[in-house]
Amino acid sequence: MRRFHRSLLVGLVAVLPLGACGKDGKGDQGAKPPPSSAQGSVPLSGDAPVDIVNFEFKPQTVTVKPGTKVTLTNGDTAIHDIKDTSPLATPVSTEMGKGATFSITYAQPGSYSYICGIHTYMKGSVEVVP
Numbered sequence: 001m002r003r004f005h006r007s008l009l010v011g012l013v014a015v016l017p018l019g020a021c022g023k024d025g026k027g028d029q030g031a032k033p034p035p036s037s038a039q040g041s042v043p044l045s046g047d048a049p050v051d052i053v054n055f056e057f058k059p060q061t062v063t064v065k066p067g068t069k070v071t072l073t074n075g076d077t078a079i080h081d082i083k084d085t086s087p088l089a090t091p092v093s094t095e096m097g098k099g100a101t102f103s104i105t106y107a108q109p110g111s112y113s114y115i116c117g118i119h120t121y122m123k124g125s126v127e128v129v130p
């Protein structure tokens with residue numbers, strides 16, 4: 001008789017945790033935050049502005065549709081220029097003072113990079129997606 005009671009008790013205890021295990025957060029793990037609405041993450045069409053501020057291109061990467069004209073505007077008092085380091089090899093801009101602009105139109109999908117030819121650590125890129 002004692003044996004029977006004991007195994008019954010063990011059986012009950014074993015069942016309880018199983019029943020409580022209903023929600024096993026599958027799908028919670030590895031969930032990535034949604035793409036931010038930060039500038040540059042959404043394809044643009046038409047004209048895409050890029051500002052030069054404090055020796056940085058902002059946004060540093062722009063994602064655009066083919067045919068988009070990317071216009072860079074120098075917001076610094078320092079002189080910058082735009083040197084296209086992509087296969088497009090657009091001729092280097094003139095030295096741009098504050099408020100000066102320079103545009104490159106990107107016709108074909110691909111990844112394109114440019115730098116400031118004066119401050120070569122200043123890098124920007126344009127992602128052209130169909």
Ligand SMILES: [Cu+2]
Nearest residue numbers: 080116118119
């Ligand atoms: Cu510069």
